[in-house]
Amino acid sequence: MRTLARAKADSAVVNAIDVARAALLEDVDTADVGEHLGHEIEGERLVTHLFACERRGYAGWRWSVTVTRASRQKAVTVDEIVLVPGAEAIVAPSWVPYRERIKPGDLSPGDLLPVDDDDPRLVPTYSFGDDPLDQDAKAQVRHVARDLGLGRSRTLSPEGRELAAQRWYEGTGGPSAPIAQSAPDKCTTCGFLMRLNGPLAELFGVCANGDANDDGRVVSLDHGCGAHSEVRLAKKHEPQPLPEPLVDDLASDNYEGF
Incomplete structure (x- = not known):
């Protein structure tokens, strides 16, 4: 194997600082050019001189x-x-494709966000084998699924389910949310928790408390908030009873004839 020798510094180009600066000042204002910062050897008799930019x-x-x-x-x-x-x-930050920049809540009424046919979060509703499906076969899968009354041509894949579970657990409905950290108890013991069916039933439920921040949202069983069904106020925090009303017996309207 042939190994290329490292380029040696050429004294003529290394010392050509004035030449480099003069060429730079032909295109750039003097006030925009600062001190010489050094040089980098690019190759044999090829050097790059660096100057500070004051612009x-x-x-x-x-x-x-x-x-x-x-x-x-x-x-x-x-x-x-x-x-x-x-x-x-x-x-500028690295370019991120538009599809990857969309976050929950970005869609407005009328916006469309199509899902790719090969999205790993989705799989055909019923198995068609391990062979990859071409476009025509994918269309047939959808058509047959509708004919069989399956309702959906695709459903959530295990990978899609795991991504959703991770997103929910690490989000505002998970145990690390500030409101859950200060909650008196967990959602798993709350009467307002509606259980889910399926593989995620052991981790999540839906909050049905109209007074809670998470009403109608998926929450983890170890989430919690101050609207727990079994929360009770300490006696010192309970509303104080109103005193008995006082009747002024000396008022003039209490006496007839006056």
């Missing part, structure tokens, strides 16, 4: 000037000049 709004950015020297030539020439971010530069 407003570009803190941490650097001017990059790449210079080179042809073989057996003394003159140094400039290859390119670019503005590059440094380690502390403020840069």
